[in-house]
Amino acid sequence: MFAAYAARIDRDDPLSGLELGERPAPEVRPGWTTVNVKAASLNHHDLWSLRGVGLGEEALPMILGCDAAGIDADGNEVVIHSVIGQSGHGVGPKEPRSILTERYQGTFAEQVAVPAWNVLPKPKELSFAEAACLPTAWLTAYRMLFTNAGVRPGDSVLVQGAGGGVATAAIVLGAAAGLRVFATSRDEAKRKRALDLGAEGAFPSGERLPQRVDAVIETVGAATWSHSVKSLKPGGTLVISGATSGYHPEKTELNRIFFLELKVVGSTMGDKEELASLLSFCAAKGIKPVIDSELPLDRAREGFAKMAEGDLFGKVVLTV
Numbered sequence: 001m002f003a004a005y006a007a008r009i010d011r012d013d014p015l016s017g018l019e020l021g022e023r024p025a026p027e028v029r030p031g032w033t034t035v036n037v038k039a040a041s042l043n044h045h046d047l048w049s050l051r052g053v054g055l056g057e058e059a060l061p062m063i064l065g066c067d068a069a070g071i072d073a074d075g076n077e078v079v080i081h082s083v084i085g086q087s088g089h090g091v092g093p094k095e096p097r098s099i100l101t102e103r104y105q106g107t108f109a110e111q112v113a114v115p116a117w118n119v120l121p122k123p124k125e126l127s128f129a130e131a132a133c134l135p136t137a138w139l140t141a142y143r144m145l146f147t148n149a150g151v152r153p154g155d156s157v158l159v160q161g162a163g164g165g166v167a168t169a170a171i172v173l174g175a176a177a178g179l180r181v182f183a184t185s186r187d188e189a190k191r192k193r194a195l196d197l198g199a200e201g202a203f204p205s206g207e208r209l210p211q212r213v214d215a216v217i218e219t220v221g222a223a224t225w226s227h228s229v230k231s232l233k234p235g236g237t238l239v240i241s242g243a244t245s246g247y248h249p250e251k252t253e254l255n256r257i258f259f260l261e262l263k264v265v266g267s268t269m270g271d272k273e274e275l276a277s278l279l280s281f282c283a284a285k286g287i288k289p290v291i292d293s294e295l296p297l298d299r300a301r302e303g304f305a306k307m308a309e310g311d312l313f314g315k316v317v318l319t320v
Helices: 044-050 134-148 165-176 188-196 225-230 254-259 272-285 297-309
Strands: 002-006 018-022 032-041 069-072 077-080 111-115 119-121 156-159 180-184 201-203 213-218 232-240 263-266 291-296 315-319
Touching: 002 297, 018 297, 044 297, 077 134, 119 272, 134 165, 134 213, 134 232, 134 272, 156 165, 165 180, 165 213, 165 272, 180 188, 188 201, 213 225, 225 232, 225 254, 291 297, 297 315
Parallel strands: 156 180, 156 213, 180 201, 213 232, 232 263, 291 315
Antiparallel strands: 002 018, 032 069, 032 111, 032 315, 069 077, 077 119
């Protein structure tokens, strides 16, 4: 079957290790099922895998891709939850949980095998491409907002770095849930898009907000960390799920964190129940994930380059 896979690890030039070509079809083990992939979306996790983060040389070649929607062995339209071993289904008793492509072949292929427990019904209101955007970036945003930030309708939220997959999802989900959403971006066009998606205000990165907020959704990291801390109300919550600009901010703002009794919460993806709730929320509210571009699988390299350069707003989807 045709697939996009990591053939080599290169920390400095990750795309040099990306290959497109034929790979063996998946073998189905007990408790697992095969899904014919219709659409799969890119995440920064895929770039990090090509750099060797969470993926060792001994596991190569590894088909990349965490997210997918498709048709299962019984003909059902489904969405895949990409955390393997979360519940113990389909794996050994001592195996820790992992994300597709860390131990098991991923979704950038014509077929993917996953534990049957990891398959959820696709809402009819969502296309395959739209549904394929949800299991990583959108699920991450959902958990950050509603589980870890604990915000309620009427609360205010700052989303750093409008344009990225998680940030875009947070803007859309927050606005749909009745939050007052503020966003930042260095790019004027991305700030305008954030307003179109429901943000109450969009500002250049680092600019002072008109008010302090109840929570900050942080995925940028070092470049925006100080601004995020300074933007919080006393007792506010900063939820971080990534650091695309680096892990070591110039100023940690520890004095503000303890003096204002701020909370800093780490967040990683979400569980199957949260994904089910996210799917229902999108179907009920008519939410459509923001898609930057759709490309056929054989043009995956273009999608990876687009993501690596940050030249996107929303998700890049590969169609099969």
